[in-house]
Amino acid sequence: MTQPGRLDDEDYPAYTMGRAAEIIGVSPDFLRRIGDLKLITPLRSAGGHRRYSRYQLRLATRARELCDQGTALEAACRIVILEDQLEEALRRNEHHRSA
Template sequence: MEPARSALSDKFDDDDYPAYSMGRAAEILEVTPAFLRSLGGGKLIEPLRSAGGHRRYSRHQLRLAARARRLVDQGTPLEAACRIIVLEDQLEDALRLNAELRAGCECGSRPPSP
């Protein structure tokens, strides 16, 4: 594969590539640009900036915003929704790490065979 084609493919598959403008992200999520800006204030999403200073969002960030929107639609205050999502993700990471460490300990802690 030629280098330019490979780089394009990498960006297409990269969940963290900031491919969406604020307007497009708001349209996809059916929210206002103000809602997306408020997620930055809630420390949930910090969009990257284009060379011109415009906010750019990744697919990963759009999924986080969608989760926040669901919580807000259910009556959760925005700042609480952002905190819930951060804590849920931290818990998921800790559980995954714990499982990996336990699996590593089980392999190394078996008693020697007679």
């Protein structure tokens, strides 16, 4: 039985590579390639299989969207990394302002 809250945890590695690829409409190779480019680092199961979180799927989906628009994969990954860093910085800034 899963622990309470895991379904709500966007960092919980709930998805196998095949299921993750199916959900976001890419090939498993796409997921491997964005892993090689350091966009996402999937957790490895005890058997060595890649497992992905909802957060990682969101980043992968954004990279796929950019690639679909003609952006090279390497550039798409860099853009997504920078967008994610900006979002985190804005979130921290807002937290400090409200504290």
